[in-house]
Amino acid sequence: MLASSVIDASLTTQNIAFRPGGASVSFGVSVINRSDRFASFQLEIQAAGAGEQSNWYHLSPDVSTAKSPGDRTDFQVEILDSPLPDFVGIVNLTVRVFSPQLLEERRLVLRLTLEPSGESNLLRIGLPTQRFQVYPRNVVDIPVTVKNVGSQPLEVRLQCTALELSWLVGSSERYIEIPAHGETTVTFPCQPPGADQVQSRDYPLIVTAKGSGSSIVEAQGILEVLPVGFMQFEVQPQQQRIPAKRPWLPNWRSRSSTYQLLFKNNSNLLQTLDLEVRGQDAKRCQIEVNPEKPILPLGEITSASLTISPRRPWVGWSRKLKFELKPWLSDPRLGSCDPATQILFLKVFPIVPLWLLLALLSMIAAIVFRPTPSTHLAGVNAVRLSGTSGRAPLVISASDDCSIRTWGVMDWGTLTPQGALSKEMLAKTCTDAQPNSSKGLFAISQQAIRSLALIPVKNNQVFAGLENGTVQVWDINTGKGLYTLKDPKDQTSDRILDLMFTRNSLTLYTSYGSGTIRSWHSRDGRFDSKPAQVLQVPDRFTYQAWSLALSPDEKLLVSAGQFKRLVLWDVAKSQPRQLTLSGNAQNRGENDFFWDVSFAPNTSILAAADSDGYVTLWDLSQCHPALKGSPQEDLPQQSCKQLARWQVAKTSVRSILFTPEGRWLVSGGDDGQILAWRLTANVTPDLTQKPQRIATLPSRITSLDAIAQEQGVWIASGSDDARVRLYRFDPDG
Known part of the structure; x- marks a missing residue:
């Protein structure tokens, strides 16, 4: 689905508080290039009721480098001073995102709470980046930089909050001493649990610092747990028939057949499925999926049922219907299911069997029978001509029916089956049907042949x-x-x-x-x-x-x-x-x-x-x-x-x-x-x-x-x- 805007932007937080004279605070802006060309991006911050001055905040970077379609730019906005001097309360900040190359801009709104100014805080705390990425069971280090801007040493208590305590390797607290005008970096190792226990999404993290005689300061960031794993897909059984038992007897009650669908979510993405049944035969049948949109929790096996109701003729021959079942995942970041599709077969018998009529037809067929040309039982996927020159090359073909056939070339391009498998090697193909002729049948495998x-x-x-x-x-x-x-x-x-x-x-x-x-x-x-x-x-x-x-x-x-x-x-x-x-x-x-x-x-x-x-x-x-x-x-x-x-x-x-x-x-x-x-x-x-x-x-x-x-x-x-x-x-x- 195409994005509605060529500039896709989001804030790391919607609310932020700042105390003039205290430590600076910051928030992040992520911008994704949804256009079809290279583009650079710029930010402009406007405070409601303030003038055009911009010395109260600092941007990093000032201007992004040109990004290719689909790439992301992360801006860091640091608030250094109050945009409204002597004002206490809430002010709306408008973040304007624009690009010199694109004729479009994006505006985002953030609520800034201006607190009364108090005594100067001697601590400064910061993260090198607002976003950390990690796979389940892997360890990522979260470095925190703490500065003492005072003239006396400070004993500081650092604490990592918001994240689950079990994710942190070791203690969630650190006690350090920072000399006057000194700076140090402390690392919090973090290890999320396995994919079946943690969902792939953004998790907020907060690191606070409290020094003796100083108020609490904090730095905020995001821990992104990356997607991993796959979705397993199985159908039981893949081949059915209507009626399920004794098809040679009259049966007008059996009108449908139900397949059990099994999905195992071996990933850390919470998924919702849309099931599509493809094929010409599907257009002529009533199809019902229950539940209609299965929800797949992490690490669990979820079952659904697919009921197919074809139109059964009163008399006639049995028909073999073929369906392709395609699950569409709500979050396709890990690709499709494994396998991506499943092929289902349904053999439909008439309501009234024709064994008496068939006996008569077999007698007539014995009189007027003419041999039918040897063909594959399903679509041909590949043909190859053997030889580099000459009058009569050999044609080799492969099909979805798991067979390879060979054909000799007669005058004027007429193809005739060449060779045959022995009776000991002749077997049903994967279409569950006996080949109509062993002539020209070169080989049979147990899988469809693609090339x-x-x-x-x-x-x-x-x-x-x-x-x-x-x-x-x-x-x-x-x-x-x-x-x-x-x-x-x-x-x-x-x-x-x-x-x-x-x-x-x-x-x-x-x-x-x-x-x-x-x-x-x-x-x-x-x-x-x-x-x-x-x-x-x-x-x-x-x-x-x-x-x-x-x-x-x-x-x-x-x-x-x-x-x-x-x-x-x-x-x-x-x-x-x-x-x-x-x-x-x-x-x-x-x-x-x-x-x-x-x-x-x-x-x-x-x-x-x-x-x-x-x-x-x-x-x-x-x-x-x-x-x-x-x-x-x-x-x-x-x-x-x-x-x-x-x-x-x-x-x-x-x-x-x-x-x-x-x-x-x-x-x-x-x-x-x-x-x-x-x-x-x-x-x-x-x-x-x-x-x-x-x-x-x-x-x-x-x-x-x-x-x-x-x-x-x-x-x-x-x-x-x-x-x-x-x-x-x-x-x-």
Whole structure:
């Protein structure tokens, strides 16, 4: 949700008291840049009834440095004298926050209580900062500076209040002696309890000082307990049916099915959930969640029920409905639930069974039966073409049904299933349905397969990235499973979204739903069981890394995905840089993606396809740093020359590729169209010509691949309708 103001400001306190002639008092002002550009900020304090003089207070800093969008500036305001001489009572202070770069200002009001002046206080107390940050169970030191401005030594009692006494390591009191005109610093170590006992929020802290013959002085601050942990999500059971028992008998009473949802709050954020049920089948059902917005206390397991009521037909065939359940957290600072979504299945039987009619239909079907084409049982996620040239390549496809299929190419691009699993190896896929044919069924795993890659040159091994973060490897010629790869330190089901080999087949890169990139090294034709490197961006920049691209010189690895984030990795140094996107038209929220990236052959030109239907080209040889930052706190920005950006479709573009000779860019996406865009000699689109339409499909296109062949280029596509298709494209046409 967008902020209502480009300047977001808040006070550390709403009320403050000051005694003229006594110790100064202070308060903090936090300002967050909610604009889309760099801006500096200034403060001005005005007292009701006072003139324009400003010598009664002091600002630190006077003017903030320019801050990037989303960054915060903390100002410290110290009141040195009364803005209204000889006045006793309450006066309103107006804090005016403004920026020379932004056409907007923000005003805040603070109540200042002016007390009667008494004898001079000889103590001064202060904190180096108004805000301290700490994770649960970690220790943070709170230093307190105490000054004696008198001419005699003082015995001083320091006390840390407001915080829970159990948080303080040791005593909450300190007794010290300060020499005349002396100064000392005392530290109060503080350790909050575990995440299940302390909520992530701001906790006020007050340190008081009392000297002999002197009144009490105090310094105020904030202890911020930082968020940590995760939200565990489980559904029991994930597959149900209506009716639950004896579906072969008539049953008109069973109208709904209930799933139990379990959430364990393993974080220190108090959360409220909104549950979204997605999918085409969800639109045709009545759905009820109880409670409607579950509240998740710290460290506890909370249950909710999801009741789905589909419309049951009186007669007909059973239907298998699929739903995707997405919990939305009220506080997304720690990301989404683990896992982020759950897939539910509901098999709905008709009220009146058709076993008698089916017996008759089976007799008719035996007479008129014609074999149906072999297909996957769910959407195709990846297609790959084996071979670099020739008339009849091998097409390999992977699907959400946990299977890999292989297809031979006949004349004029006809695909036929090639090979088959033995009966001993044939089993149900993860869709809980038997494959309609074993022909062309190369392998079955226990997880949905998100990505495929063929080992270069030899093309004799196929690597598959699975939903649970495992890479499985098969021999293409024998169909034998060779081995699996999974980082032993990864205890999550971090799905693999893309695979990328170096040309020499010695290094494999894998990208994950968490944004992590891992590299694996091969020795003697087999990859090590542990990754050689784990590349990660700072936590605040985590994203789903949907696509990888390796520059022609293999020195630069590009990962792209959620929040339209493009990260450039220096392979030798493992250092990330984020490619800065130009233009305000770029949407960069949680549901905005770069789905695919690819380098033009033998160039430094990178193409990216996004969820807004655009393809963008950059020249990565013309880049310069846009912003410096610490890798632990920020992600360095890289500004590269944008060559072109044009709209390919009104919906997401899921896959792009350059033809092998580099004269065309082929795109496919949610609108079902496969288009070829002619490129100029400078590798930019020639928009004076309409694109060539290679195909228009009835469902979303998820993957494309291409190889050169004698008469042109073969292009393979995979789509949500579980089909694999092949097209012949003439780049000279």
